[in-house]
Amino acid sequence: MQLPYFFEPEINAEKTQYILSEESSKHAIQVLRMNSGEQLQLTDGKGLLITASITQAHKKNTLVKIENREYFSFPHKENCLAISPTKNNSRIEWLLEKVTEIGIEEIVLLDCERTEKTNVKYERLHNILISAMLQSRQVYLPELRNLIKFDAIVKNNLYEEKYIAHCLHDENKIDLKTIRTNASQIILIGPEGDFTQNEINLALAENFKPVSLGHTRLRTETAGLAATILLNL
Numbered sequence: 094m095q096l097p098y099f100f101e102p103e104i105n106a107e108k109t110q111y112i113l114s115e116e117s118s119k120h121a122i123q124v125l126r127m128n129s130g131e132q133l134q135l136t137d138g139k140g141l142l143i144t145a146s147i148t149q150a151h152k153k154n155t156l157v158k159i160e161n162r163e164y165f166s167f168p169h170k171e172n173c174l175a176i177s178p179t180k181n182n183s184r185i186e187w188l189l190e191k192v193t194e195i196g197i198e199e200i201v202l203l204d205c206e207r208t209e210k211t212n213v214k215y216e217r218l219h220n221i222l223i224s225a226m227l228q229s230r231q232v233y234l235p236e237l238r239n240l241i242k243f244d245a246i247v248k249n250n251l252y253e254e255k256y257i258a259h260c261l262h263d264e265n266k267i268d269l270k271t272i273r274t275n276a277s278q279i280i281l282i283g284p285e286g287d288f289t290q291n292e293i294n295l296a297l298a299e300n301f302k303p304v305s306l307g308h309t310r311l312r313t314e315t316a317g318l319a320a321t322i323l324l325n326l
Contacts, residue, residue: 096144097125097133098230100223104137106162111135111145118155121147133157138226138234140165165232169196171277172324175246176317177203177284178210185210186221188314192321193225193235201238201246207286215239243281243292247299252279255301258320260287260310269304269323280304280320285313 099117113121113135121127129150135143135157141164145157174197179185189200200222202213219237226234247255253276256269260283269280281288281296288296297303306319 095230097121097127098227099133099135100138100227100234101135102137102234104135104141104143106141106143106159106164109159110148111143111157111159113155113157115153118151118153121155122150122152132160136226136232138223138232140167140232142232167198167233169198169325170275171198171252172321173197173199173201173252173277173279174282174317174321174324175201175203175241175279176282177205177208177313178213178240179285179313180209182210182214184312184314186218188317189218189221189237190225191318193222193231194229195318195321196231196233196325197235197321198233199236199238202240203243203246203281203283204240205243205284205292206289207284209284211240213240243288244295246279246281247296247301252277254278255296255299256280256304257288257293257296257301258282258304258306258316259293261290261293263303266303266305269306269320270326272304272323273326278324280324282313282316282320 129147132146143159144161145159148158149156222235306316
């Protein structure tokens with residue numbers, strides 16, 4: 094049976110004891126009904142996995158004894174999904190949950206000319222990432238960057254391979270599933286009305302490669318999910 098799993102971003106691996114956050118304490122003691130002596134696991138979302146046992150059970154500040162520490166390197170490729178948030182909140186929330194489960198290093202909410210949703214609830218989306226990380230028992234939490242202007246992203250050269258998935262006809266498009274590389278990658282996914290021609294031209298001028306995600310036109314969140322899967326191949 095798997096041990097209960099908690100996110101503790103401030104945990105210090107060097108210490109022998111640790112006080113759980115109030116949120117984790119409440120869930121462990123009041124929801125899971127855990128008692129002194131029972132074991133649980135903690136992650137900082139940056140590769141650290143700790144196994145600990147409860148020494149003092151308290152609904153606000155449970156004290157645990159650290160018994161084992163492990164550090165894991167990032168198990169996936171270094172990929173960034175830069176995507177315009179959908180007008181419907183539930184669709185982008187669903188996407189963020191799924192790409193976290195699959196494995197993604199960074200997610201950028203992209204502010205494009207045709208982006209309709211600009212009042213994004215960052216804290217809610219961040220909490221969805223945490224829940225998905227814990228549910229899939231991962232030790233890495235994706236970095237979520239909130240509403241970055243399109244031109245700022247395309248002029249950023251942090252990633253070695255750069256792609257843009259747009260809906261306009263382009264005979265130079267590469268089928269994304271044919272690309273195999275261990276280089277770091279970023280892909281741009283546009284809003285429901287697609288990128289403008291000016292945005293596409295700017296991306297191409299900054300050495301983004303136009304790519305295809307298949308033979309059908311995909312909704313924004315479907316395109317984001319498909320791109321994440323293909324980048325991880």
